[in-house]
Amino acid sequence: MRSTRTGVGVVTALAVALGLLAACGDDDEKSDGNGDAAITISVSNLPPETEAGARDAFLQRVDEFEAANPDINVEPDEWEWEASTFAAQLAGGTLPTTFEFPFTDGHALIERGQLADITTEVEGLPYAADFNPSVIKVVQDDAGAIYGVPSAAYGMGLHYNRAMFEQAGLDPDDPPTTWDEVRQDAKAIADATGQAGYAELSQDNTGGWVLTTLTYALGGRMEDGSGDNVTATVNNPETKKALEMLKAMRWEDNSMGANFLFDWGGINQAFAAGQIGMYISGSDVYNSLVTENNITADDYGLTVLPLEGSDSGVLGGGTIVGVNPNVSDEERAAAVKWIDHFYMSKLTDKTAALADAEALAESDAPLGTPTLPIFDEQRLAESDAWVADLVNVPLEQMMSFKNSILDQELVAEPPVMAQELYAELDTVVQAVLTDRNADIDALLETANDNVESLLDAN
Amino acid sequence: MGAATRWVRRGGLSTLLMSLPLLLTFGYFAWFPIGRAIVMSFQKTNLVADPTWVGLDNFTFVLGDPRFWTSVRNTTYFTVLALLFGYPVPLALAVLMSELRRAKGLFSMLAYLPVVVPPVVAVLLWRVFYDASSTGVFNTMLGWLGLGPYPWIQSRSWAMPSLVLQATWANAGTTVIIYLAALSGLPADLYDAAEVDGAGVWRKIWHVTLPQLRGILLITLIVQVIATFQVFTEPYLMTDGGPQNSTTTILLQIYNYAFRFGNYGAATALSVLLALFLAVLSAVYFRVTRSWSTT
Numbered sequence: 001m002r003s004t005r006t007g008v009g010v011v012t013a014l015a016v017a018l019g020l021l022a023a024c025g026d027d028d029e030k031s032d033g034n035g036d037a038a039i040t041i042s043v044s045n046l047p048p049e050t051e052a053g054a055r056d057a058f059l060q061r062v063d064e065f066e067a068a069n070p071d072i073n074v075e076p077d078e079w080e081w082e083a084s085t086f087a088a089q090l091a092g093g094t095l096p097t098t099f100e101f102p103f104t105d106g107h108a109l110i111e112r113g114q115l116a117d118i119t120t121e122v123e124g125l126p127y128a129a130d131f132n133p134s135v136i137k138v139v140q141d142d143a144g145a146i147y148g149v150p151s152a153a154y155g156m157g158l159h160y161n162r163a164m165f166e167q168a169g170l171d172p173d174d175p176p177t178t179w180d181e182v183r184q185d186a187k188a189i190a191d192a193t194g195q196a197g198y199a200e201l202s203q204d205n206t207g208g209w210v211l212t213t214l215t216y217a218l219g220g221r222m223e224d225g226s227g228d229n230v231t232a233t234v235n236n237p238e239t240k241k242a243l244e245m246l247k248a249m250r251w252e253d254n255s256m257g258a259n260f261l262f263d264w265g266g267i268n269q270a271f272a273a274g275q276i277g278m279y280i281s282g283s284d285v286y287n288s289l290v291t292e293n294n295i296t297a298d299d300y301g302l303t304v305l306p307l308e309g310s311d312s313g314v315l316g317g318g319t320i321v322g323v324n325p326n327v328s329d330e331e332r333a334a335a336v337k338w339i340d341h342f343y344m345s346k347l348t349d350k351t352a353a354l355a356d357a358e359a360l361a362e363s364d365a366p367l368g369t370p371t372l373p374i375f376d377e378q379r380l381a382e383s384d385a386w387v388a389d390l391v392n393v394p395l396e397q398m399m400s401f402k403n404s405i406l407d408q409e410l411v412a413e414p415p416v417m418a419q420e421l422y423a424e425l426d427t428v429v430q431a432v433l434t435d436r437n438a439d440i441d442a443l444l445e446t447a448n449d450n451v452e453s454l455l456d457a458n
Numbered sequence: 459m460g461a462a463t464r465w466v467r468r469g470g471l472s473t474l475l476m477s478l479p480l481l482l483t484f485g486y487f488a489w490f491p492i493g494r495a496i497v498m499s500f501q502k503t504n505l506v507a508d509p510t511w512v513g514l515d516n517f518t519f520v521l522g523d524p525r526f527w528t529s530v531r532n533t534t535y536f537t538v539l540a541l542l543f544g545y546p547v548p549l550a551l552a553v554l555m556s557e558l559r560r561a562k563g564l565f566s567m568l569a570y571l572p573v574v575v576p577p578v579v580a581v582l583l584w585r586v587f588y589d590a591s592s593t594g595v596f597n598t599m600l601g602w603l604g605l606g607p608y609p610w611i612q613s614r615s616w617a618m619p620s621l622v623l624q625a626t627w628a629n630a631g632t633t634v635i636i637y638l639a640a641l642s643g644l645p646a647d648l649y650d651a652a653e654v655d656g657a658g659v660w661r662k663i664w665h666v667t668l669p670q671l672r673g674i675l676l677i678t679l680i681v682q683v684i685a686t687f688q689v690f691t692e693p694y695l696m697t698d699g700g701p702q703n704s705t706t707t708i709l710l711q712i713y714n715y716a717f718r719f720g721n722y723g724a725a726t727a728l729s730v731l732l733a734l735f736l737a738v739l740s741a742v743y744f745r746v747t748r749s750w751s752t753t
Binding site for chain 1: 524589590609697700713714716718719720
């Protein structure tokens with residue numbers, strides 16, 4: 001009796017243990033829709049089922065691609081960029097073959113070797129030589145090798161609430177064109193509404209991002225040199241001037257409200273809720289204000305940042321499509337074909353542009369928010385004209401941006417360790433906004449030393 | 459009959475096989491990652507190419523980072539504040555509740571309710587409550603009493619106490635339940651004897667309840683210290699370490715190294731340092747308190 005029980009115990013235990021081992025094993029065999037396709041690639045940013053129209057349009061583009069490339073099988077994935085999970089997914093083998101990510105992370109990923117070198121494949125594309133030089137730079141290393149394809153670009157802009165402008169007796173069709181006017185208007189709005197006339201991003205590295213934007217707009221730069229000889233210039237006079245303006249708005253004018261810890265999502269939420277008169281963010285943020293925050297379209301306004309000083313420019317941003325570094329040569333080639341088909345054809349081909357725009361318009365997704373040229377201004381105007389009839393954003397309220405942005409010089413983000421630099425500057429921005437006695441010179445000196453030691457360690 | 463056969467006959471093999479799933483689960487999901495983290499703390503890696511060995515470089519980098527001492531200071535401050543507020547509050551609540559004659563279940567439920575709220579939801583909710591304008595939830599309520607408005611998480615000096623207040627609210631319930639369970643197990647005759655000797659409520663608590671609970675009190679103290687040293691959710695979601703790094707804790711710093719800056723070596727090095735510190739702290743604590751313990 002006893003030995004029977006032992007026997008049963010052994011068998012049960014073995015079965016459980018084996019089952020567990022099997023569960024821990026690699027799941028290498030993936031389902032293959034076509035069965036005989038030679039290469040399978042997975043592609044990111046399939047819209048979720050809640051956005052049925054956009055999802056159908058995406059899947060239709062997949063079908064078109066597979067029909068044109070019978071040897072390639074595409075697996076669409078709802079994956080979206082998330083800095084905190086990217087590396088783990090890369091290491092764990094669950095990152096799609098192609099994926100979208102923002103400009104601001106481009107150089108860090110290239111430096112860390114977390115993107116595939118696709119120079120040969122990209123140079124084979126018919127428009128390879130036509131890229132806007134300041135845009136293609138964000139996906140290149142010092143030697144000029146290409147690690148991604150920029151698919152959309154924007155410039156930083158000043159977003160404002162037209163209703164609050166009116167409440168303060170200001171003309172919403174005549175937004176501020178100098179930083180002094182920004183300050184005056186902010187105070188007028190704060191006095192009239194009791195809300196923040198102007199608010200500033202300050203958290204999750206966005207404080208440094210916007211302070212860099214302000215610095216560029218006043219003609220300063222955060223880093224100097226190139227390659228291994230980059231030095232920090234965080235303590236430049238323009239950054240100081242920007243911080244002094246913030247300090248005056250916060251402590252003299254009291255026009256920045258009572259909350260100073262804003263991350264990207266948080267400030268959008270507060271703006272859409274009518275708690276902020278003006279703020280600086282990427283010109284494409286309207287898309288998110290519609291889909292995430294349900295903003296009242298009539299209240300929205302967008303204009304360019306005032307540029308002052310001899311070397312001033314506007315910080316640019318955008319979307320890059322990259323390729324997983326762990327894939328085979330064939331998969332990499334297929335991935336660039338997909339990027340060409342899905343992302344680039346709508347910029348270069350009228351039929352593709354219209355199909356994409358119709359799908360967006362059908363699902364009520366925002367269409368027509370001003371962008372910057374991936375190639376040149378003429379091509380941008382051309383592709384804008386193809387879809388002009390389908391535009392569903394209040395474009396006339398964005399015209400002062402659209403009319404002037406192409407005249408502003410586009411400046412790329414600090415080339416080395418931008419995120420670390422931004423993190424350091426978050427602290428400085430927070431200090432100025434939360435401490436009446438903040439010593440701007442001392443803060444910038446410390447920040448510069450810290451960034452410099454990070455650059456040295458790098 | 460050989461020793462091996464005897465071992466099998468006595469159930470040694472089936473014991474081993476029975477525990478195998480557990481060993482494998484723990485091994486794969488807990489011990490293996492811990493081992494990997496220790497190895498990684500001596501390496502430089504981008505998680506794509508083969509890692510390179512860098513000796514103690516990651517540790518020197520972490521210890522030389524100006525934010526290291528800031529985060530140590532902040533974490534210690536959080537732990538001390540959490541002990542000051544968070545340690546006595548559940549005990550007092552539990553003792554009071556155990557004295558109740560009716561509705562004890564209702565009060566236990568009310569005390570435990572915050573624990574049921576998912577931490578992310580609770581922290582984000584409190585972030586709204588902490589709105590620093592005069593129309594914020596807390597500032598409005600305090601305004602009725604003629605107080606405020608207070609800056610809450612928007613000020614260097616207020617931010618950390620604000621986080622501790624939220625954390626205490628969120629976590630006290632669990633400890634209250636543990637104390638209540640321990641209190642219900644105390645022998646009634648001790649209280650009867652104390653009463654015969656003329657002891658009032660306070661003397662009963664001081665001379666009977668607390669000494670009887672000391673085993674549990676010692677355990678909850680070290681558990682709380684270990685947990686508060688690893689505080690992450692509150693500063694990450696509420697302040698992201700701000701304003702001006704006044705709430706950057708060690709775990710938030712580890713997160714920043716790994717997921718904001720992609721420096722996995724530094725992240726694991728700091729994790730190893732924290733784990734070592736907590737292990738040593740626990741060992742010393744149990745050694746020092748051995749003679750007070752009831753177990």
